[in-house]
Amino acid sequence: MSSDKDRDSASSSGPEIATPTTSGPPSPQLTASQQYPAAPPSGENHHHILILLSLIYPATIVLGSLFSIISPIGQSASYFSRKNNIFNVLFVKIGWFWTTAAFLVHIANLRHPNATHARSKALIRWGLATLAWILVTQWFFGPPLMDRTFTGTGGACRPNYAVQPSSLAIKAERASTSAACKGAGGKWDGGHDLSGHAFMLTHASLFLWAETLPRLVDSMWRGTIGPRNISPLMAEWFGVHWFVWGILGLWWWMLLMTSVYFHTWPEKVSGWLVALFEWGILYAYMIPLNPQARQWFGTPTV
Numbered sequence: 494m495s496s497d498k499d500r501d502s503a504s505s506s507g508p509e510i511a512t513p514t515t516s517g518p519p520s521p522q523l524t525a526s527q528q529y530p531a532a533p534p535s536g537e538n539h540h541h542i543l544i545l546l547s548l549i550y551p552a553t554i555v556l557g558s559l560f561s562i563i564s565p566i567g568q569s570a571s572y573f574s575r576k577n578n579i580f581n582v583l584f585v586k587i588g589w590f591w592t593t594a595a596f597l598v599h600i601a602n603l604r605h606p607n608a609t610h611a612r613s614k615a616l617i618r619w620g621l622a623t624l625a626w627i628l629v630t631q632w633f634f635g636p637p638l639m640d641r642t643f644t645g646t647g648g649a650c651r652p653n654y655a656v657q658p659s660s661l662a663i664k665a666e667r668a669s670t671s672a673a674c675k676g677a678g679g680k681w682d683g684g685h686d687l688s689g690h691a692f693m694l695t696h697a698s699l700f701l702w703a704e705t706l707p708r709l710v711d712s713m714w715r716g717t718i719g720p721r722n723i724s725p726l727m728a729e730w731f732g733v734h735w736f737v738w739g740i741l742g743l744w745w746w747m748l749l750m751t752s753v754y755f756h757t758w759p760e761k762v763s764g765w766l767v768a769l770f771e772w773g774i775l776y777a778y779m780i781p782l783n784p785q786a787r788q789w790f791g792t793p794t795v
């Protein structure tokens with residue numbers, strides 16, 4: 494069985510995301526009497542599936558925003574319109590932690606023949622995704638990009654002199670991040686407030702899809718098209734997929750709620766667009782199309 498490195502240098506002609514597995518898929522020399530395809534879909538198909546899946550997120554933003562405009566339910570307050578709802582506080586507000594945990598469970602269970610090498614490359618890709626998340630939401634040589642966008646488009650922290658003690662009001666006036674402004678009791682007001690939720694939920698979901706898709710497709714192939722055997726499939730589901738699917742499902746729902754209850758159209762769209770950046774360069778362009786990039790960053794695998 495060839496290693497990731499061998500495979501990467503050999504495959505210069507097109508996308509190759511998944512690798513063959515050591516156990517499971519039947520050999521290509523199947524007799525005509527066998528009713529299922531000889532192997533799970535190839536890496537090239539994964540690339541196309543991934544691009545299609547990425548359309549879920551703009552569609553969700555459009556759907557939620559339209560719903561908030563035309564439906565009375567969308568306009569009325571609900572549990573999910575509260576900032577302190579439990580899913581927001583316990584999950585989205587520390588969303589990169591949960592995304593990382595689901596990703597770690599996935600890579601801990603890789604069945605790639607050279608899993609150590611595959612894991613180290615996967616951790617490099619996680620590092621790039623983490624860096625993108627940090628630059629946009631936490632720190633960009635000072636305030637993060639989302640706060641710089643806000644102040645760069647005329648926004649500022651407005652103190653409320655009427656109710657705030659003057660020391661806090663001065664602190665608010667000087668705040669250059671939304672967190673500092675909130676901490677000083679000011680109002681983050683007036684600029685383009687790129688939706689951090691739209692960014693993070695889309696960015697994290699696209700990362701998880703890209704990393705886990707080969708394994709998900711492989712498991713589905715085994716369960717529905719390939720040789721049917723329910724117990725390994727159950728082990729797959731309870732051992733690996735439940736966490737990733739749970740997080741993907743919750744991120745989708747919270748993006749829908751953000752689209753219904755929070756932010757303006759342009760703020761949600763800019764959050765989504767910024768989320769495409771790192772994912773688009775790495776997973777939609779470099780890994781499928783550039784053999785050199787595959788050497789450096791590896792390819793998501795089963």
Ligand SMILES: CCCCCCCC/C=C\CCCCCCCC(=O)SCCNC(=O)CCNC(=O)[C@H](O)C(C)(C)COP(=O)(O)OP(=O)(O)OC[C@H]1O[C@@H](n2cnc3c(N)ncnc32)[C@H](O)[C@@H]1OP(=O)(O)O
Pocket residue numbers: 573574575576577578581585586587588589590591593594597598600601612630671675686687688689690691693747748750751755
């Ligand atoms: C090799 C083998 C391994 C084996 C392994 C086995 C398993 C091991 C298991 C486990 C180990 C795990 C190890 C992990 C290590 C990881 C390291 C880390 O990553 S630690 C980082 C954690 N920190 C985060 O994750 C922060 C994430 N949060 C953020 O970045 C921000 O909060 C962000 C961008 C999501 C949101 O920022 P905004 O809330 O300030 O801004 P806006 O989205 O524009 O929202 C404006 C307002 O609208 C509300 N809003 C918007 N949408 C809402 C919604 N849907 N629901 C409620 N409110 C909403 C918001 O709550 C906000 O309100 P308001 O300003 O707070 O008052």
